[in-house]
Amino acid sequence: MNTPAGLSRPVFIILAEGEFDNETSKTAASAIRYLPDRVQCVIDSTQAGRTSQQVLGFGGDIPVVATLEEALEHGERSASGGISRAILIGIAPQGGALPAEARALLLRAIDVGLSVWGGLHTFLSDDPEFSAHANQAGVALVDLRRPPPDIPVATGRAAASSAFRVLTVGTDCNVGKMTVSLELRRLLRERGVAANFAGTGQTGILIDGHGIAVDAVVSDFVAGAAERLTLDAAEGADIVLVEGQGSLLHPGYSPVTLGLLHGAMPQAMILCWMPGRPSIYGGNYDWVTIPPLDQVVRMYEEAMSWVIPPFRSRVVGLAANTYDMPEEEARRALEAASELTGLPATDPIRFGAEPLADAVLAESAVVAAAAGGVHK
Amino acid sequence: MNTPAGLSRPVFIILAEGEFDNETSKTAASAIRYLPDRVQCVIDSTQAGRTSQQVLGFGGDIPVVATLEEALEHGERSASGGISRAILIGIAPQGGALPAEARALLLRAIDVGLSVWGGLHTFLSDDPEFSAHANQAGVALVDLRRPPPDIPVATGRAAASSAFRVLTVGTDCNVGKMTVSLELRRLLRERGVAANFAGTGQTGILIDGHGIAVDAVVSDFVAGAAERLTLDAAEGADIVLVEGQGSLLHPGYSPVTLGLLHGAMPQAMILCWMPGRPSIYGGNYDWVTIPPLDQVVRMYEEAMSWVIPPFRSRVVGLAANTYDMPEEEARRALEAASELTGLPATDPIRFGAEPLADAVLAESAVVAAAAGGVHK
Numbered sequence A, B: 001m002n003t004p005a006g007l008s009r010p011v012f013i014i015l016a017e018g019e020f021d022n023e024t025s026k027t028a029a030s031a032i033r034y035l036p037d038r039v040q041c042v043i044d045s046t047q048a049g050r051t052s053q054q055v056l057g058f059g060g061d062i063p064v065v066a067t068l069e070e071a072l073e074h075g076e077r078s079a080s081g082g083i084s085r086a087i088l089i090g091i092a093p094q095g096g097a098l099p100a101e102a103r104a105l106l107l108r109a110i111d112v113g114l115s116v117w118g119g120l121h122t123f124l125s126d127d128p129e130f131s132a133h134a135n136q137a138g139v140a141l142v143d144l145r146r147p148p149p150d151i152p153v154a155t156g157r158a159a160a161s162s163a164f165r166v167l168t169v170g171t172d173c174n175v176g177k178m179t180v181s182l183e184l185r186r187l188l189r190e191r192g193v194a195a196n197f198a199g200t201g202q203t204g205i206l207i208d209g210h211g212i213a214v215d216a217v218v219s220d221f222v223a224g225a226a227e228r229l230t231l232d233a234a235e236g237a238d239i240v241l242v243e244g245q246g247s248l249l250h251p252g253y254s255p256v257t258l259g260l261l262h263g264a265m266p267q268a269m270i271l272c273w274m275p276g277r278p279s280i281y282g283g284n285y286d287w288v289t290i291p292p293l294d295q296v297v298r299m300y301e302e303a304m305s306w307v308i309p310p311f312r313s314r315v316v317g318l319a320a321n322t323y324d325m326p327e328e329e330a331r332r333a334l335e336a337a338s339e340l341t342g343l344p345a346t347d348p349i350r351f352g353a354e355p356l357a358d359a360v361l362a363e364s365a366v367v368a369a370a371a372g373g374v375h376k
Helices: A026-034 A052-056 A068-078 A100-111 A128-137 A177-190 A202-208 A219-234 A254-264 A293-305 A327-341 A354-369 B026-034 B052-056 B068-078 B100-111 B128-137 B177-190 B202-208 B219-234 B254-264 B293-305 B327-341 B354-369
Strands: A011-015 A039-043 A085-089 A115-118 A141-143 A164-170 A195-198 A239-242 A268-273 A314-320 B011-015 B039-043 B085-089 B115-118 B141-143 B164-170 B195-198 B239-242 B268-273 B314-320
Touching: A011 A026, A011 A068, A011 A100, A026 A039, A026 A052, A026 A085, A026 A177, A026 A202, A039 A068, A068 A100, A085 A100, A100 A115, A100 A128, A115 A128, A128 A141, A164 A177, A164 A254, A164 A354, A177 A195, A177 A202, A177 A239, A177 A268, A177 A354, A195 A219, A219 A239, A219 A254, A219 B219, A219 B254, A239 A254, A254 A293, A254 B219, A254 B254, A268 A293, A268 A354, A293 A314, A293 A327, A293 B293, A314 A327, A314 A354, B011 B026, B011 B068, B011 B100, B026 B039, B026 B052, B026 B085, B026 B177, B026 B202, B039 B068, B068 B100, B085 B100, B100 B115, B100 B128, B115 B128, B128 B141, B164 B177, B164 B254, B164 B354, B177 B195, B177 B202, B177 B239, B177 B268, B177 B354, B195 B219, B219 B239, B219 B254, B239 B254, B254 B293, B268 B293, B268 B354, B293 B314, B293 B327, B314 B327, B314 B354
Parallel strands: A011 A039, A011 A085, A085 A115, A115 A141, A164 A239, A164 A268, A195 A239, A268 A314, B011 B039, B011 B085, B085 B115, B115 B141, B164 B239, B164 B268, B195 B239, B268 B314
Antiparallel strands: none
């Protein structure tokens, strides 16, 4: 990981002021889903007094508190002696600069001995004020998004790996790509398959303990970062599940997505979407209508075909995030998507990822049977 | 530009050791083509004693010398008193690190009072040894590739600009995209059209005096950099000529290319290629065969269609770099390409860019006539 070697994972107080819900604070929600034992409480004064279960629908009794000081009190009651505590930044400020209140809170936290973990583009450890306070207090500033220094330009080498490569792709940002990759790893391992996860974003890195935030890599090297991650995860694995980012139809983030496609060289893709979202997320992008899913499937297969003529990379399944829909409506959306594309469709959190695991295994058998068709 | 404000352009001694030819040192060849009065000599011991004309086929008497010391002597004879001199780094070392001999040469140059201009990913001014020597000698270290600090995420705003936007795209790196954009600017201005150039790489920035090297921008912001450059160049312009980079079918650089497409939002594209090159340039990529040009045309139009449904972005012309072919063969290659695609084709350096200027103006008239079809 991009953290000081040997740094063990602390117990987190998550700062999600004004943003603690299922859609806005992906870092907070994902940390609670995948590291529940490591989350002590969440700071969001607009939801204080509730539990994670009440806000997100999961996470049990993890409390939401209004202030750092309340959070620290909770800690004194619940944290066991030997485990260090840290603030995890679970807000994503527009433009990257932390609001003044958040800065002040983080400085107070550092001063009482908490480390700070963040995944912003602006690195905590490059900030003179944070650095000075952290040095004084003897605590760590962990920048999950800081890339390693020596990433090469991609050469397409991932295509020569013997591991079967699966990339999650999407109609948009924030539609469940990381979750699908993690759920597939769990299911495939339960079935005895040597499946590894390659984390490509700050939240995936936080959960898995290593990875590279590809969106923070200089663009000449973004595909190279995906290639290195994929090859590293392929060591000893039969299947590599590469966490996707962004979307080919997102005017801001499409380069990151293409870098993952051409760096990871997936043989199979899982397309993630939110049935309730008609256009790209965020006020700046409502003019970008999300086309019918069969068109999006062709878009991704086409983009892969540009660089790997010797094998065909296919979308093999669809994963929806339907948390904002009644169950009956969600089932209808899945059926409609499946009918349109001829692909299995599920909401992996609500209805299980089994159909996607089946599809990945079936496709990997097809590719293995056609052995020799893969280049090199 | 990314240089200290007010820094005037010096006379350059170009360091191109072992790489001075038409294909390897793009920076050297382009500086000589577009800034001939500013190039004093070229250092390449493997070609010493020849002239630029003899090596490149252009550049007249500009001499090639073997050592820095010879170059400095030339300077004393030819440079007029008031103009400062600088070394321009015209080599592109694999992996980015300068070879030991080049480092030693640059340090000697700094010590005798020359500035150093470079376009590497590794910034000169971040190097403690170069910085110490430059401070001591009172000279500048100019990093053409260092991006400005405050680039936003792209929102697609360039699509709302009233200027007609033309992007050069390619089958590969280093096939003439910058040259085509610059030649088109010259021709269109000769015809009385307010045409501006948007430089997106270190050589374009060197020649034009401003721009952003988009391949050095963090991948989340690469489309945003293209968007900002395009909008800046659109001020007071009827036509903006955006310098392209990389290729959608290059496994390493395709993200940079897609960032330019989705950031610049071109209504028209010019596809550049080298008829003599069957696969992507460089030993690592010979497995990536370049498909027939009509397929490459469709690829670029498809990638643009992902984000701008309200207007269709078209490839309107083809530009070849045929410097390595006999004239008759070059003409046949152009005719074949034109027949295959139905598009005008030329080598803008060898046969003139007029057919491309005609095509751009015709397409801009078509788009203007369909006014109201552009979003926003």
